[in-house]
Amino acid sequence: MRASDADRDRVADALREAYAEGRLDVDEHNERLERAYQAKTLGDLTPLLSDLPQRHLTATPAPMGGAPHPQASMPPDYAPGSKISAIFAEQKRGGRWLVPAQTTAAAVFGSITIDLREAVLTQREIVIIANAVFGSIQIKVPPGVVVHDEGTAVFGSRTGSDRGPVGDVPLGPNAPVVIVRGVALFGEVSVKYPKASKLGKFLGL
Incomplete structure (x- = not known):
């Protein structure tokens, strides 16, 4: 299934959160973020979050006809x-x-x-x-x-x-x-x- 801009943005948000928590180093974060924005299908996005804690996986796109997953929340020290x-x-x-x-x-x-x-x-x-x-x-x-x-x-x-x-x-x-x-x-x-x-x-x- 083709990925939408919203799908790519949800994965990018989850990657930024994982980086802020220290789960990804700067090179891993940048490499995965680039792949996320270049992804063509949902299958391209899934591996980018596969080794992160389960709560980060809530940022993955919802299947067709299923209930949408919630947006990944920003870390507690985030300010607008x-x-x-x-x-x-x-x-x-x-x-x-x-x-x-x-x-x-x-x-x-x-x-x-x-x-x-x-x-x-x-x-x-x-x-x-x-x-x-x-x-x-x-x-x-x-x-x-x-x-x-x-x-x-x-x-x-x-x-x-x-x-x-x-x-x-x-x-x-x-x-x-x-x-x-x-x-x-x-x-x-x-x-x-x-x-x-x-x-x-x-x-x-």
Whole structure:
């Protein structure tokens, strides 16, 4: 049976929950998430959750004519939004953490680093509102993430958005998306991508 977008999203939610609990490492999570969004049939999705606890299997698609399974719940520390502020200070958010649908960052005469390389995105598309006033905000993204800049710079700079990571594999239609908004007023908002490997540079990727 062909898989729907809702089927793929349910499995992706279960994988994010398993990663947040430490049941999958970052490589396993990324590999399974990519396979989930590329899945064509329900049979392609089932193996992705087969070695996880039974409650994670509630995210698998329901059979035709059967009652729908409940959506996988997010971990208890999930919040619909978060705020990061640095006023004459430095703030860093990194490691394994849950990225809500929207994050607001404000750096006033300070600096903020938002590291998404090991983070769990609670949505395929997230928004980061980055306001830098005489300060700087740097966003670090992992391979395979699309970044769109919808912000404004006034006597400031915004760099690194609206392109794919250097040397990265071609991005699929279901690749995670990070939308960056906000204002750089006498400040800087930048996106940092993974460095291309030596082989990638040699091949011109």
